[in-house]
Amino acid sequence: xxxxxxxxxxxxxxxxxxxxxxxxxxxxxxxxxxxxxxxxxxxxxxxxxxxxxxxxxxxxxxxxxxxxxxxxxxxxxxxxxxxxxxxxxxxxxxxxxxxxxxxxxxxxxxxxxxxxxxxx
Ligand code: HEC
Numbered sequence: 001x002x003x004x005x006x007x008x009x010x011x012x013x014x015x016x017x018x019x020x021x022x023x024x025x026x027x028x029x030x031x032x033x034x035x036x037x038x039x040x041x042x043x044x045x046x047x048x049x050x051x052x053x054x055x056x057x058x059x060x061x062x063x064x065x066x067x068x069x070x071x072x073x074x075x076x077x078x079x080x081x082x083x084x085x086x087x088x089x090x091x092x093x094x095x096x097x098x099x100x101x102x103x104x105x106x107x108x109x110x111x112x113x114x115x116x117x118x119x120x
Pocket of ligand 1: 036046047063075076077080089093099
């Protein structure tokens with residue numbers, strides 16, 4: 001009887017960990033695919049082409065710093081240079097809060113990696 005109980009406890013433990021690990025991992029990780037809804041590397045979609053974004057920032061560290069400083073509209077190089085994008089900055093602000101905050105380095109690197117690969 002004691003052995004049965006121990007086995008059940010061990011099984012519950014394994015199941016519990018098995019169920020929780022993926023949920024936990026997805027909440028903590030950054031997924032660049034979410035950006036594809038509005039961005040592409042070679043051309044503009046809802047947001048600017050990432051090749052133009054990468055050209056404006058120059059490197060991932062510079063972009064990561066702007067993300068870390070709160071991604072203020074006045075600090076955004078693309079929106080600051082073009083009023084057409086500035087008008088849509090609110091749309092990107094909500095994506096920043098939802099997807100990028102807490103993953104600034106990863107997000108900046110993912111953008112430059114996508115540009116190097118030619119696609120998101
Ligand atoms: C709902 C649409 C939408 C999604 C999803 C989205 N963006 Fe954007 N993004 C925009 C728009 C619109 C702009 C132009 C306004 C602006 O620059 O703030 C933009 C601009 C940008 C800029 C340039 C900011 C500037 O002005 O210098 C960066 C960098 C960026 N997005 C990164 C990302 C990343 C990384 C993701 C995925 C985590 C993402 N975006 C997801 C709509 C979106």
